[in-house]
Amino acid sequence: MLSIFLKRVLLAIPVLLAVASLTFFLVKLAPGGPFDADKAVSPQVLKNLNEAYNLDASQWEQYVDYMGGIIRGDFGPSFRYPGRSVSEMIATGLPVTFELAFYSILIALLIGITSGVLAALKRNTYLDFIPMAIAMIGICVPTFLMGPLLVLIFGINLELLPVSGWGQLPGDKILPSITLGFAYAAYIARLSRGGMLEVLNQDFIRTARAKGLTEKNVVIKHAMQGGLIPVVSFLGPAIAGLLAGSFVVETIFQIPGLGRFYVEAAFNRDYTMILGTTIFFSAMIVFFNLLSDLAAMWLNPRSRDA
Amino acid sequence: MSKSSTLWSDAIYRLSRNKAAMFGAFILFILIICAALAPWIAPYSYSFQNLEIGASPPSAQHLLGTDVLGRDLLSRILYGARISLLVGFVATGVALIIGVTWGIIAGYVGGKVDSVMMRIVDVLYGLPFIIFIILLMVIFGRNLWLLFGAIGAVEWLTMARIVRGQVIGLKNQEFVLAAKAMGVSNISMFRKHLLPNILGPIAVYATLTIPQVMLLEGFLSFLGLGIQPPMSSWGTLIKDGVESMEEYSWLLIYPGLTFTITLFALNFFGDGLRDALDPKTTDN
16 A cells, blocks of 8 residues: 555656646746736836846746745745735635635535435435435535525525625634535535445445444444545545635635635736646645545555555 | 347436436426527527616516616526537537547557556546636636637546446457457447447436536636626626625526526436436446
């Protein structure tokens, strides 16, 4: 297993390098310079600007400089917010996005696993049908519709919860976390139901029951360990999806996280910010995928010994 | 040929008995007709403004009400269906072409080629593609065809994996070996022998890709990075609806409902098709 792990880590490095290089040159392809502002700038100012941002160097020099910077954790200055560096903006936005993602995944796991396992145990009863019908809704109602609908119902009509913000009013973290977590709760419910059904039919479960273990022990100690492997492997891609979802949720609820910064940067054509966050997101997602694959491998005895 | 037609007629029979799938198919049929006939059946033009009435709730003249500029919402949803469904089908088509070609080559050639090709797929799987689509839209401008291509270029990975698995299962069967022994060229091997035998899984997965693609388009349009005005998709209608939902909730609710129902229909139909074509691999 260790060798598989090392192989994956070693593969991740050239992949990230390729992503970073590709993104760098793609951004360089973008039409227009970063300082093509509405009002014309005098040639001297433009020259100084280009010098300050190292844009007068050759592409190759810029590339080497940039890559060197990334290794030191320096993503260069923002083109739109003078005096702020991209690394600074990532550092401000990241904790917020992480917190949001953490609550969402917590909600998703809690609701998803509970209802999925219950549905599998009570197969073909209303405890199976109703959660699975709700899960279908969760999959078909996109985040960008779910969020506004929740705001409309709980924020505006019932006036129960704040409609926007993050950490300013009590309870303003509830709606964003539910919005982001709901779709994943739905996927996780379906995955854990499927995984549990597969395991519950196997011989070792029959053995566990035959030797007189309580149903609770059979389910929690024996069935869930195998039945939830699909959920664990799903967590890596889910985190990638959560990051994308955070673009929408942070925009809807006006949360000052990395996702909103990214969307703003896309609108402002803040190329360095886009470049930096793209590379950063990619690194994070590659990392989480690695982590969830490892966890799934460790949970599955067959691949653990391999 | 008689064997494959039995498979399909069996599948059609099973599909016709699946109520959820037939319901989904019915809704899709109606939607496609409505989208195709939008210019003739829409009560107004999608850009016709009536600033005097502004945003008005549903009424006899405007069945689903009007937006802030007095444009008829029903007409806009009908025209939006054209764009949303077009994105769904075209981008899925792009994904199909790339994914099937990639999967057939990897599976059929095998060996080093296969492992390199599938390793590329593995690597691409782990990357945040939505971010790259946004990057492309920012750099090259928000162009409809670029959007189709970009979304399609993202969604082909699973298709490649499925097709490769199927081809590996097929390539050592006698009829393929016989064809090879008879000197059938690679191209006609793909077209005449392999492709017809994997059409089932391809059809199933394509149906299930369409809602994914439409979600992605809605997502981008919602952020303002997808379809640009004056064109409108359901994603942009939902975006507009959100901006004025406090006063005019119908502007959010009707486009949202249409979008959700369509996704439901596609998912039900796709699930039904999968169950019908391959009764072994139902997801429960």
